[in-house]
Amino acid sequence: MKNVPICKGYRETEMCVRCAGECCRLQPGHCLPSEFGSAAAVRAAVAGGRYTVVLLLDAHIMARVVRPHYKDPARTAGCIFHEDNGCELPWQDRPYGCRMLRPRERDGEHCEPEGISIVEAARMWEESGYLPPIWACSRLV
Numbered sequence: 001m002k003n004v005p006i007c008k009g010y011r012e013t014e015m016c017v018r019c020a021g022e023c024c025r026l027q028p029g030h031c032l033p034s035e036f037g038s039a040a041a042v043r044a045a046v047a048g049g050r051y052t053v054v055l056l057l058d059a060h061i062m063a064r065v066v067r068p069h070y071k072d073p074a075r076t077a078g079c080i081f082h083e084d085n086g087c088e089l090p091w092q093d094r095p096y097g098c099r100m101l102r103p104r105e106r107d108g109e110h111c112e113p114e115g116i117s118i119v120e121a122a123r124m125w126e127e128s129g130y131l132p133p134i135w136a137c138s139r140l141v
């Protein structure tokens with residue numbers, strides 16, 4: 001686990017404006033348990049339809065993580081908070097994984113996720129006690 005303050009992160013850049021949120025059009029960023037603070041808050045967020053629980057499942061991990069729901073659930077694509085003019089959430093309310101994506105500086109480079117990875121976040125979620133039993137998962141990624 002990396003020791004990264006929760007409030008740390010990157011703001012949108014001119015590159016983000018030019019690329020029109022390619023990251024947001026692919027997959028929502030992951031949240032950390034500390035962004036919710038209780039099982040009740042997670043339940044309310046998921047019941048409200050704007051957040052969901054996804055399951056990371058492969059030979060190395062079976063763990064869930066909370067993040068915004070898909071813009072297009074049928075295609076498991078995009079983020080529900082992504083609008084034509086960008087993210088509708090204030091920067092400080094965006095998921096940890098969104099704030100910790102370092103925008104590329106030049107065309108042809110990659111934007112780099114920093115800090116707590118989605119796999120590490122999923123392990124934190126399983127240890128948080130905020131999630132219902134694992135059979136209640138709604139999505140595989």
Ligand code: SF4
Binds near residue numbers: 017103
């Ligand atoms: S972080 Fe990268 S992919 Fe996301 S909007 Fe900025 S430049 Fe585009």
Ligand code: SF4
Binds near residue numbers: 088
């Ligand atoms: S919450 Fe905002 S920044 Fe994060 S993926 Fe969704 S639209 Fe993008």
